[in-house]
Amino acid sequence: MLDDTLLADPRALAALDSGGVLRSAATAGAQVRSAAQSAAEAGVGELAGGRPRALVLLRRPGASATSTGLLAALLGPGAPVPVVVTDTTPTWIGPLDVVIAHTAEETDAELADSVVLAVRRGAEVVLSAPGEGPVASAGAGRARLVEPRIPVPPGLDLPCALAVGLAVVQALGLLDSPLDPTLDALADVLDGEAERNQPGHEPFMNPAKSLALRLADHTPLLWGTDRLAAAVAVHGAAALATQAGVVAHAGEVTESAAAAGLVRAVDRGARGTDIFRDPFDDPDGAAEAPPVRLVLLATGEDDPGQVTLRRAGRGWPAADVAHPVDEVARGTRHAALLRAVLLASRLDVAAVYLGLATRTIEPA
Structure with missing residues (x-):
């Protein structure tokens, strides 16, 4: 289970991360x-x-x-x-x-x-x-x-x-x-991302911690809205498996949207949980798979929602969107590449935070 208090405690994180995995990610x-x-x-x-x-x-x-x-x-x-x-x-x-x-x-x-x-x-x-x-x-x-x-x-x-x-x-x-x-x-963008994701920053100021909390206790769906973002999504799934033991689905949004079962799971999640549901009426409910969490990754200039609508024929308003145009402004030279490496780094650090908070990463 996720210990979310750990992510707000830099000293506890440092004590648990005796192998220096966070330092290495930085x-x-x-x-x-x-x-x-x-x-x-x-x-x-x-x-x-x-x-x-x-x-x-x-x-x-x-x-x-x-x-x-x-x-x-x-x-x-x-x-x-x-x-x-x-x-x-x-x-x-x-x-x-x-x-x-x-x-x-x-x-x-x-x-x-x-x-x-x-x-x-x-x-x-x-x-x-x-x-x-x-x-x-x-x-x-x-x-x-x-x-x-x-x-x-x-x-x-x-x-x-x-x-x-x-x-x-x-x-x-x-x-x-x-x-x-x-x-x-490229290195400067990664240094800036490492600064944002340092353990001393609270989750609301730390995009990697925030992402880790969003993905915790869910099955992540990482869908790229463009070719570079889809490659980053594949990396994110590998990072989650390596650092946190989390199984994730990764792919390009057009192909992923054709997976009817995943789409239905996303739509069910968007409708939310029935607040009147009695868990004692469903003793097997605890064995259900974790709900999905859709994250749309984007490296291009256009709005990811519009790109998804154009390419997949529909959108997912409830999806999380990772499109770092604040960090790499539109019109920046090689912007797509810079955003891709930034997102890959963010996913790496989020996976490490998730691994530490769930004790998947063992002390050295």
């Missing part, structure tokens, strides 16, 4: 800056001037799954080169292709095999991984190895993974508008 901005610098030192910038036949994003367990989804959504169907998201290196890989891979698990044997195949075929490989172990050894001397410099618990390394991927697509000139090579704008 390093998102530092991870971005560190990864951007490490990518530069690894020679990622030397990829500039070339246009690959294909960009291959190797999707591995953990943050890699989200970073590949975000990169693919960012580049979109109009990318100047084919973008292939795959679990292993395709057999057609060759010297005209670029491969990006990230892992926090240095013993990922399947990834090690993929790296061996890619470098043997002459592809450019950018590998974000620990400096020791089979994965790093697989690309030794032939892959551009970007080692993480800020250690974090499992599931909190998305900023590093995404920063390395962004450094590569930036060097290849695949973005419509270039990014700052140091990724300072």
Whole structure:
């Protein structure tokens, strides 16, 4: 059960978080800056001037799954080169292709095999991984190895993974508008979000605590109103599972709206609970599934309600809406990307707060 008083008590939170998970979650901005610098030192910038036949994003367990989804959504169907998201290196890989891979698990044997195949075929490989172990050894001397410099618990390394991927697509000139090579704008947004979400802030001033309280004792439905937001939703579901043991549904709003059972559950929740219902008349009621909580995630410029109505044919006025236009103003350069990383960070911290408040995260 959720101990909601814990979220209002910074000292109790600090005592329970003996492993420093909250502190690690607050390093998102530092991870971005560190990864951007490490990518530069690894020679990622030397990829500039070339246009690959294909960009291959190797999707591995953990943050890699989200970073590949975000990169693919960012580049979109109009990318100047084919973008292939795959679990292993395709057999057609060759010297005209670029491969990006990230892992926090240095013993990922399947990834090690993929790296061996890619470098043997002459592809450019950018590998974000620990400096020791089979994965790093697989690309030794032939892959551009970007080692993480800020250690974090499992599931909190998305900023590093995404920063390395962004450094590569930036060097290849695949973005419509270039990014700052140091990724300072990205890091600044994450630093601002970490400041808002610090344990000393009351829940009504802390968006991550507020989100954790809203999701507590519910089955979260995280629906993105655009491609980037849908990728963030998938990350949010993974974060809730990793940090809080919460099962959530994530997807794009158009596809999710076709799940009739979920839609009915959302509509039932919007009608509220019957105040005259006697729980003793239904002895099995305690075994019912937790009610759903719909959260619409948005990274674009348009109002999420209008986007949902246009894309899904209806709206959900009772849904929570996460559209951080106050933090990243409309018209800001790369606004959608900045909002996406902000929302991903908020979901990470909310999941950690939820994990601490339910004692799912065990003391170190």
